Amino acid sequence: MTSVRRDESVRPTRRDEVAAAGSELIGGPIGRRALLGTSRLTPVRVIALVALGMFALGMVQKLPCYNGGWFFGATSQYIHACYSDIPHLYAGRGFADGLIPYFDRLPGDMEYLEYPVLTGLFMEVASWMTPHGGGIQQREQIYWLVNAGMLMICVAVLAVCVARTHRRRPWDGLLVALAPAAALTATINWDLLAVALTAAGMLMWSRSRPLAAGVLIGLATAAKLYPVLLLGPLLVLCWRAGAWRAYGRALAGAVISWLVVNLPVMITHDGAGFHIREGWAKFYTFSQERPIDFGSIWLLISQRTGNPLENANTYATLLMILGCGAIGLLTLYAPRRPRFAQLAFLVVALFILTNKVYSPQYVLWLTPLAVLARPRWRDFLIWQTCEVMYFLGIWMYLAYTGNGDKHQGLPPEGYQLAIVLHLLGTLYLCAVVVRDILLPERDVVRRDGDDDPSGGVLDRSADVFVLGRAHHRPRHAVQFEGAPQVRWGAVRE
Numbered sequence: 207m208t209s210v211r212r213d214e215s216v217r218p219t220r221r222d223e224v225a226a227a228g229s230e231l232i233g234g235p236i237g238r239r240a241l242l243g244t245s246r247l248t249p250v251r252v253i254a255l256v257a258l259g260m261f262a263l264g265m266v267q268k269l270p271c272y273n274g275g276w277f278f279g280a281t282s283q284y285i286h287a288c289y290s291d292i293p294h295l296y297a298g299r300g301f302a303d304g305l306i307p308y309f310d311r312l313p314g315d316m317e318y319l320e321y322p323v324l325t326g327l328f329m330e331v332a333s334w335m336t337p338h339g340g341g342i343q344q345r346e347q348i349y350w351l352v353n354a355g356m357l358m359i360c361v362a363v364l365a366v367c368v369a370r371t372h373r374r375r376p377w378d379g380l381l382v383a384l385a386p387a388a389a390l391t392a393t394i395n396w397d398l399l400a401v402a403l404t405a406a407g408m409l410m411w412s413r414s415r416p417l418a419a420g421v422l423i424g425l426a427t428a429a430k431l432y433p434v435l436l437l438g439p440l441l442v443l444c445w446r447a448g449a450w451r452a453y454g455r456a457l458a459g460a461v462i463s464w465l466v467v468n469l470p471v472m473i474t475h476d477g478a479g480f481h482i483r484e485g486w487a488k489f490y491t492f493s494q495e496r497p498i499d500f501g502s503i504w505l506l507i508s509q510r511t512g513n514p515l516e517n518a519n520t521y522a523t524l525l526m527i528l529g530c531g532a533i534g535l536l537t538l539y540a541p542r543r544p545r546f547a548q549l550a551f552l553v554v555a556l557f558i559l560t561n562k563v564y565s566p567q568y569v570l571w572l573t574p575l576a577v578l579a580r581p582r583w584r585d586f587l588i589w590q591t592c593e594v595m596y597f598l599g600i601w602m603y604l605a606y607t608g609n610g611d612k613h614q615g616l617p618p619e620g621y622q623l624a625i626v627l628h629l630l631g632t633l634y635l636c637a638v639v640v641r642d643i644l645l646p647e648r649d650v651v652r653r654d655g656d657d658d659p660s661g662g663v664l665d666r667s668a669d670v671f672v673l674g675r676a677h678h679r680p681r682h683a684v685q686f687e688g689a690p691q692v693r694w695g696a697v698r699e
Contacts (some may be wrong), residue, residue: 249376260627264389284605293346301333308485309437318488324429360402368406372659378581387593400430414662416452420459428467439549448670529556537676547578592631599624608620627640
C-alpha cells in the first residue's frame with residue numbers, strides 16, 4: 207500500500223463510499239487528472255457558499271411562522287415546525303421597550319435576561335438595528351431578520367474554520383455546510399455565535415497559536431457555557447504530551463477574555479462595597495433552578511415512571527464527573543494520544559446527554575466537533591437523521607399538547623420514542639469515536655497519514671506521561687492486518 211503524501215489533499219470521493227455515491231449527483235467522483243486549485247472556487251469558498259445556501263433554505267423553512275405562525279394560532283408554529291425563540295424574546299425580554307439587559311428588571315417572573323453576556327450583547331445589537339416604529343408584529347419580524355443576517359455571518363465563519371482546521375481535509379467542512387439538522391435549527395436561538403467562536407478557537411489551536419485559541423474559547427464561553435469544557439481535554443492531552451506552556455497560554459487567554467467581557471456587567475458597587483449583579487447571575491441561577499425539560503434522558507425517565515426527579519441536578523452532575531473521569535483515563539491509557547477533536551466531541555456530547563435539557567438546537571454544538579472527530583459521511587448522516595426526526599418529533603408533540611382535546615400531533619409515547627432516537631444517535635457517534643481512539647487503525651484521519659491535524663503543538667509530539675503502554679498495538683488489531691498501521695501519522699505498508 208502506498209502512503210499518502212503529507213502535502214496532498216484528501217479527496218472524500220476517493221476515500222468514502224457514501225461521498226462517492228453522493229457525488230454522482232454532480233458528475234461523479236473527481237478523477238486523477240482533475241486540475242485542482244486552478245479555479246477561484248477553492249474548497250473553502252465552495253463550502254462557505256454551500257453553508258450560506260443551506261442557511262437560506264433554513265430561513266425559507268421558517269416562512270409559515272414569519273407570515274403568521276409566530277403571532278396567530280396556538281399551535282401553528284409547531285405544526286409547521288418553524289418555531290424560533292428570537293421573535294418571542296424581542297418583546298418578552300424587554301428589547302422592544304428599550305430595556306438594558308442585566309441592568310433593567312423585566313416585568314414578570316423572569317426578572318432578568320437568562321443568557322450569558324456576549325449573547326445578550328448580540329441580542330441587544332440586533333435590537334439597535336431594528337426600527338422602533340410600526341406595530342409589534344412587524345418589529346418582531348424585522349428583529350428575526352436582523353438576527354438571521356448576523357447568524358448567517360456566524361455560519362460562514364463556522365464553515366471556513368472547520369474547512370481549514372484539518373489542512374489536508376478541507377472537504378470535510380462540506381459535512382457542516384450540508385448538515386440538515388443544523389440548517390433547520392440555525393435560527394431557533396443564538397447558539398451559532400458560540401459555535402462559530404469555538405470553531406475559530408479550535409482553528410487557532412490547530413495553527414499552534416494557543417493564546418489566540420484561549421481568547422476565542424473564553425469569548426465563546428461568554429456566549430454559551432459549553433465551550434469551557436474544551437479546556438478539560440486540552441489539559442489531559444497537554445499533560446500526556448508535556449505541553450504545559452501551551453496549555454497555560456490557552457488557559458490564561460480564556461480567563462482574561464471571559465473576564466473582560468463579563469466584569470463590566472458582573473460587578474456593581476454601592477455604599478456597602480462591591481457585589482455580584484443579580485442580572486448577571488440570572489443565567490447561572492436559572493440554569494441551576496430550571497426543572498428537567500424537553501429532549502433529556504431525565505424527562506424520558508420522569509414521563510415513564512411518573513417521578514418528577516427533583517434531584518436531577520445531582521444526578522446530572524455525578525454522571526458528568528464520572529464521564530469526565532472516564533474520558534481522562536481513556537486519554538491517558540489509549541494506545542495513541544487521542545486527537546483533540548475526538549475528545550472535544552466526547553466531552554460536549556457527555557455534557558448534553560447528562561443535561562436536564564437537550565434542546566433541538568444543541569445539534570449545532572456538536573456538528574463541527576462531530577465532523578472533525580469522525581469525518582465519515584455514513585456515521586454523520588445516521589446521526590443527522592436521528593436529529594432531524596427529533597426536530598420534527600418535539601414540534602409535533604407540542605402541537606399535540608397545545609391542541610386541547612383535539613390531540614392533533616404526536617402523543618407522549620411517540621415523543622418518548624423520538625427522545626430515545628436522538629439520544630441513541632448521539633451515543634452511536636460517541637461509540638465510533640471511542641472505537642477510533644482505542645483502535646487508531648480505524649480512525650479515517652490517521653489512516654490518511656496524519657497524527658492530529660487539529661492538535662497544533664500536540665501534533666506528532668512524543669508522550670511524556672502515560673498510564674498504559676504507549677505505542678502498543680490495540681488488543682484487537684489482528685482484525686485489521688490488512689489496514690495501514692498508524693504510528694504518529696506515519697503510514698507503514
